[in-house]
Amino acid sequence: MGRWDPDAGGRLQHSAMTLYLERGYEAVTTAEIAEHAGLKKRTYFRHFADKREVLFAGAEAFQSFVVDAVVHAGTDRAPMDVVITALADSGTLLEPYRDYTRARRDLIASSTDLQERDLIKLASLTAAVAEALREREVEPLQATLTAQAGVAAFSTAYDLWADDDGTSDFGRLVHQTLDNLRRAIGAA
Amino acid sequence: MGRWDPDAGGRLQHSAMTLYLERGYEAVTTAEIAEHAGLKKRTYFRHFADKREVLFAGAEAFQSFVVDAVVHAGTDRAPMDVVITALADSGTLLEPYRDYTRARRDLIASSTDLQERDLIKLASLTAAVAEALREREVEPLQATLTAQAGVAAFSTAYDLWADDDGTSDFGRLVHQTLDNLRRAIGAA
DNA sequence: GCCGGTGATGACACCCGGTGCCATCGACAG
DNA sequence: CTGTCGATGGCACCGGGTGTCATCACCGGC
16 A cells, blocks of 8 residues: 555545544544555545545435436426435445445444534535426425425434344335324324 | 623624624634634633634524423424424524524525534434423434424524515414425325 | 632643645656 | 656645643632
8 A cells, every 4th residue: 555556545535444443533633544545644635625524435426326316207206206216216325335334324423523524415415406306397495395304314214224233125214214204294 | 802801702702703704704713703802712712612613602592492392392282393383483582683693694604614513503403302302202213303304494494584584474484384394295 | 908719811832634835756658 | 768747745834722831800708
């Protein structure tokens, strides 16, 4: 893992995760992460915008996946159905990394800094989904609320999925959580 | 506003808001805020945990108000009704500061750092409301989802309220937004 | 009217996250 | 062999945030 070895970004991600899990997020410095990957602090910040971002590398691709699914869904489907199906199907991106997901989730729970970053990624996803709905001619306020409800169900399902014994299907969990949300909120 | 004048915390809040609005959040340093209030940087950090927190001073009292309303609501009322009424009634704390609220909202929108802090305050409110529901013997998952839906409606109504012409009633807006959320999510 | 305690503030040094700027290195084309 | 280009390093710097100790105003007891 010397200076000119390939995949510097990937090495940094792996080093960061390793050190964060070993000693806790706050106790690790960016210089140490870089050193562990055979690089320097200055180079770390060329690959990731800040100390937290290294844990959220996949967020952009994930969001694109969901937005694409919303944009390209059949025009006859109801907004909420489109959103929840897109989010449920995103499980295909998550399933292969179930164990990693769990460790990452616990790490995030251990630091308010990381929680803040996690929340703004969810907010970004919500805004992007709402925007995609508006492109489908959904009324703006309804688009916002549908996106919020969908992402709330997704987020709660995500936690349930990360916690359980590993036999559950993510997409199914998302749909069930939306049904629970419907019960919680009362009849339309 | 010398060294030993009273209400140092309040002076810091006022100085921060003034300077942030004048020059933008990122362009102001904590040392400048302290100086403007007749204090030193070290003292600023004895009153507020970090550069952002000075804009969220009322959050704790606000959350307590909402949680109390949930805890002390009549035992015969449905969870969602309890939550949305508590949030709608919180408007009495907001109404007197409508203009300030608007300026603060725009300021937060101008900085991702501030957005992150805003989101974690909302998440904290959501968690506290969910916990209050569980004390009312609401089933845990339903408590979480009810709190999420309620706070989502509150948050969206808050934006609508800050944007409009100043004649609308906050509580009414919160209830209407929940109705819209019900329409968005579909029948129970 | 002096005296000691207490809480708020200041002074100072320090660490770390983050950035601007320029030097340097390796690979690769010609 | 050489020139170019992208990735990396070196370095100085800024600002947020903290630990530690000194200093100040105030207040109660005597």
